[in-house]
């Protein structure tokens with residue numbers, strides 16, 4: 169990988185003496201005006217780049233040996249940050265997609281697709297919902313480094329219909345604005361445990377998904393009832409649209425879910441109860457382990473499976489679902505946990521949980537588990 173952390177160091181490719189100001193200091197502005205490539209405040213001497221390095225204007229030095237993505241060294245450095253502190257605006261027909269309740273912001277998915285795949289590669293989302301990953305893969309054509317082919321599996325036909333309608337409307341609006349449309353991706357209806365068998369071995373370069381929580385997705389209709397129950401003391405912020413599920417005044421908070429999926433409007437806190445839905449956490453974890461063991465066959469060795477999972481607070485204790493899921497997947501599938509990225513959404517409302525008796529977290533983050541598929 170091209171490393172731009174070595175600016176001016178002994179291995180650096182830069183020199184700055186030609187562009188000095190009156191005090192003899194490097195004058196980056198002058199260098200820029202003279203159209204020379206500037207990296208970290210120094211001029212890049214492109215004659216001294218290695219054969220496998222290319223200077224990309226405005227982006228930095230790209231290493232042709234990069235097998236993971238199309239990022240330059242400078243972009244890679246940013247992309248390896250373990251926290252994604254971004255509030256993604258509700259866009260791409262969010263009103264339609266929000267019927268789902270667990271939808272992820274397509275732009276966030278596009279950012280992850282850009283970190284973990286190259287243009288033209290294939291992305292799989294076996295739990296596609298209303299298509300956050302699929303839309304993200306299409307967005308890459310316009311806002312990232314190039315289109316990815318995406319395949320989505322979804323067992324609920326309603327969510328496929330919502331994805332298709334959202335794409336259609338989005339493209340109508342894009343055409344009206346004179347912009348090129350987003351590519352339609354390949355969505356297949358059915359159980360991912362069956363559909364995965366139709367994909368050839370090693371045919372997927374990135375698996376990006378957001379797993380169903382216990383059996384919450386069959387009970388989404390109860391979501392709105394929960395969504396209207398706010399903390400008795402109300403929110404610190406006045407934004408509407410954020411659901412909570414806690415009895416704040418007695419410190420006996422029940423569930424505070426990590427089930428958000430975007431900005432304030434993007435998501436709801438869907439705390440889900442295993443006991444009320446019939447599936448225990450152990451059964452859910454076993455099912456997820458089994459699914460990922462099947463998925464591993466189709467992902468190229470050395471590439472990544474990236475999985476959204478929120479934690480929960482329930483029955484006065486923190487349910488570290490990300491840790492549980494990471495263990496279950498590693499135990500069942502040939503995958504190694506490489507990272508836990510935290511998606512911190514600064515736009516989430518804060519509510520008063522537990523005050524004044526006990527500490528209850530306000531979930532403003534989700535975990536993004538990154539597994540490397542073993543060879």
Ligand SMILES: C[S@@+](CC[C@H](N)C(=O)[O-])C[C@H]1O[C@@H](n2cnc3c(N)ncnc32)[C@H](O)[C@@H]1O
Nearest residue numbers: 270271272295297298299300323359360378385
């Ligand atoms: C958390 S949601 C994914 C939301 C998605 N990231 C989005 O942006 O819309 C999980 C989805 O998986 C689907 N699902 C659950 N079990 C499945 C299975 N066995 N096969 C296929 N889809 C399944 C559910 O219907 C639900 O829509």
